[in-house]
Amino acid sequence: xxxxxxxxxxxxxxxxxxxxxxxxxxxxxxxxxxxxxxxxxxxxxxxxxxxxxxxxxxxxxxxxxxxxxxxxxxxxxxxxxxxxxxxxxxxxxxxxxxxxxxxxxxxxxxxxxxxxxxxxxxxxxxxxxxxxxxxxxxxxxxxxxxxxxxxxxxxxxxxxxxxxxxxxxxxxxxxxxxxxxxxxxxxxxxxxxx
Numbered sequence: 340x341x342x343x344x345x346x347x348x349x350x351x352x353x354x355x356x357x358x359x360x361x362x363x364x365x366x367x368x369x370x371x372x373x374x375x376x377x378x379x380x381x382x383x384x385x386x387x388x389x390x391x392x393x394x395x396x397x398x399x400x401x402x403x404x405x406x407x408x409x410x411x412x413x414x415x416x417x418x419x420x421x422x423x424x425x426x427x428x429x430x431x432x433x434x435x436x437x438x439x440x441x442x443x444x445x446x447x448x449x450x451x452x453x454x455x456x457x458x459x460x461x462x463x464x465x466x467x468x469x470x471x472x473x474x475x476x477x478x479x480x481x482x483x484x485x486x487x488x489x490x491x492x493x494x495x496x497x498x499x500x501x502x503x504x505x506x507x508x509x510x511x512x513x514x515x516x517x518x519x520x521x522x523x524x525x526x527x528x529x530x531x532x533x
Contacts, residue, residue, distance in 0.1 A: 379531035383409060387464060388522040396470035398426075401521070402463040404456070405529065411453040411462065412527035416446035419473045423521055427465035431456045440467065446523065453527075462525060476517070 373379040387401035411430060416423075423443035428436040430453040443466065456462060 373531070380528050381531055382526060383407070383529040384524050384526040385409065385411075385462065386522060386524055387462065388520060389466075390518045390520050391468045392516040393472050393476060393519050394470055395516070396468055398465070398467050399521075400463055400465050401523065402461050403525075404458055404461045406458060407529050407531065408455060408457055409529040410455040410527045411451060411525045414446045414449045414451055414523060414525055416443045416449075416521075416523045418443050418521065419471065420444040422469060422471045422473065422519075424467045424469065425464055426467055427463075428453075429461075429463045429465075430454050431460040431462075443521070443523075464523060466521060468521070473519075476519070 367374060373381070383405070385403050385405055387403050389399050389401045391397060391399065420442055421444070424440040425436065425443050425446070426440045427434065433454050435451070435453050453462075
C-alpha cells in the first residue's frame, strides 16, 4: 500500500513516490527521455548522397552539415562490394580515415566515434566509383553506360568550337544514362534546443 501524507488542506493524499507514479514516470520516459534535463539529447540521422552514371568511373565528394550539435557514432552504406571506395572521411575539419581507401560495402553497419560537429562544421566523404555495374542492374541498356559511348560522343562533337555547346552535349548524354544512388547515413546523439 502506498504511503500517504497530508496536503495543504490537511486531508490524506497519495504519495507521489508510490508504485503507480513510478510506473507512470517510467512510461513517460518513453515519450520524453530528456524530461527534467537541461540538456536534451536525441539520436538523429544525416544523409550524404550523390547519383552517379552507371559504368563510368569517377571520383566525387558528398557532404552535409547537421542542424544541431551531433556526434556520429554509426555509418550505414548499402552498396555492392567493389563498386565504391571511400578515400577520405572528414568530420569537423579532421581526417577520420587513414591508410588505403576502404570498400564502401564495409560500412553496412559500421560503429565509429567521430568528433562532435556543430552546424558550422561539415562531414565530407571523398569517394571513387569503380565503374562496376551490379549484376541485378545489368539488364539495363549497359551499352549506353560505357565509357566508349562517351568517347564516341566526344569524337562526334570534336569539330565543335563552342565549349558551352560541348559541355551541354556531354551533360545531356550522361543525364540519359542509367544511374545509381550512392548514399551514406550517419547517425548519433544530437542536442535539441531546450
